[in-house]
Amino acid sequence: MELSDLAQRLGSGRLFHAYIVTGADTETRERAGKLIARAAVCQAERGVPCGICRDCVKAERGIHPDIETVRREKDAAFHNVESMRALRTRAAVMPNEARRGVHIIAEADLMNAQAQNAMLKVLEEPPSHAVFVLLADNPEMLLETVRSRCETVVLTPEEAVLEDKLLETAAALTGAYLREDDLGLTRAVRELEKLSKTECFDLVTALRREALRRSGEMEPERRKRLMDTLDTADKMVFANMKGNVLGGYLLAALCGTE
Ligand SMILES: [Zn+2]
Known part of the structure; x- marks a missing residue:
C-alpha cells in the first residue's frame, strides 16, 4: 500500500x-x-x-x-x-x-x-x-x-505510484522557488486546487524528493526554509487539508526572499 x-x-x-x-x-x-x-x-x-x-x-x-x-x-x-x-x-x-x-x-x-x-x-x-x-x-x-x-x-x-502530472507540478514549484520566481510559484500552486487528498499526499512526497535532488543548488538557509515548509505541508496533509489550502500555505511560505 x-x-x-x-x-x-x-x-x-x-x-x-x-x-x-x-x-x-x-x-x-x-x-x-x-x-x-x-x-x-x-x-x-x-x-x-x-x-x-x-x-x-x-x-x-x-x-x-x-x-x-x-x-x-x-x-x-x-x-x-x-x-x-x-x-x-x-x-x-x-x-x-x-x-x-x-x-x-x-x-x-x-x-x-x-x-x-x-x-x-x-x-x-x-x-x-x-x-x-x-x-x-x-x-x-x-x-x-x-x-x-x-x-x-x-x-x-x-x-511506481507518482503520476507524471504530480512530478511536473513538483518540479515546476521547486524550480520557481530556486529562481525566486514568485509568479512561477503562483502558477505552479494553482495546480494544487484540482488535487484530491491522496494526490496532495503524493505531491508533498514528490516535492520532498525534488527538493533533495536539487538541494545542492540552494543556499543552506533557503534549503532549510523549503524543508521546514514541507514538514508543515506533511502535517497539513495528514490533517486532511484540501489542495487549495495547502497551495495557499506553500505560496505564503515560499514567496519572497525574506
Ligand atoms: Zn492528534
Missing part, C-alpha cells in the same frame, strides 16, 4: 500492538513508522493522527517522550539481545504523556537469533499500552513466530 493508504487505514481502523513495515525504501519505511507512532499517541478518537493535538505536535517535531526509535549500535552487524531486553523493560513502563508508548525498531530484520527470541517474548505478552513497529527490508529474516504476531504493512515503492 501507499503511505496515504496507511494514513487512511490508521485514521479509520483499529490499531495493532505490533507492525512489520516492509517494502519501498528505508526512508519511506521510516516515514510509515512515524505515521503509525503519531496515530498511536494522538488524542483524537477518529481521523488519527489529527495533526493538531499536543501529542501529534510533539510527535511531528520528534520530541514526544513516548516515541522511541531503537537503532543498531554503531559498528554492530546486528541488534543484540541486551538491547532487546532493555526494550522489553522500557515497554513495560507506563507512557509519560500519551495513552500509548511506541517503540520503533529500525532494521528489525538485523536482529540475531537471541535478540529475535527476546523480541518474541515481548510480542507474546505485549503491555496493553505498547505499540511496536518493526521496520524491515527483508521480513523473511524474521522468525515465523515473530511475523505471525505482527500486522504486516507492505509499502509500494513510491516511484
